[in-house]
Amino acid sequence: MLDQPVNMHVTGCSHSCAQHYIGDIGLMGVKVGGEEGYQVLIGGGADKDQGLGRELISAIRFDDLASKLDGLFRTYVAQRTSGETFLEFTRRHEIAALQSFCHQELV
Numbered sequence: 001m002l003d004q005p006v007n008m009h010v011t012g013c014s015h016s017c018a019q020h021y022i023g024d025i026g027l028m029g030v031k032v033g034g035e036e037g038y039q040v041l042i043g044g045g046a047d048k049d050q051g052l053g054r055e056l057i058s059a060i061r062f063d064d065l066a067s068k069l070d071g072l073f074r075t076y077v078a079q080r081t082s083g084e085t086f087l088e089f090t091r092r093h094e095i096a097a098l099q100s101f102c103h104q105e106l107v
Contacts, residue, residue: 001073001074001077002073002076002077002086003077004085004086006024006025006073006086007023007024007025007045007087008023008024008025008026008027009021009022009023009025009026009027009044010026010027010029010038011026011027011028011029012028012029016028020041020044020053021041021044021052021053022044022045022046022050022051022052022053023041023044023053024042024043024044024045024086024087024090025040025041025042025053025069026040026041026042026044026053027039027040027041027065028041030059032059032060032061033061035061035062035063036061036062037059037060037061037062037065038057038059038060038062038065039055039057039058039059040055040056040057040060040065040068041053041054041055041056042054042056042090042095042098043087043090043091045087049087051091054095055095056095056098056099056102057099057102068102068103069102071101071102071103071104072098072101072102073086074104075101075104076089076090076101
């Protein structure tokens, strides 16, 4: 589905050793109702694209994460402008819009 790389940082370290806040998508391990889960940040970057990610989801169970990201990626592929990177797409949209994309099921 994706035809270009997406920079994803995943950490379980309480000190943010993997710098989840500077990935296109950043995942920080958290407990959700006693189960494995993640806090999800989006739109972070380094170097020429530097910026801190914004919170997309405060806490989501691991089992529910893939379907949410799938909806987001499908919307990106369907609605991006010519040559637009995933990072540019996420920075162009408000958090509420990005959250709604996570719930879309595109065919």
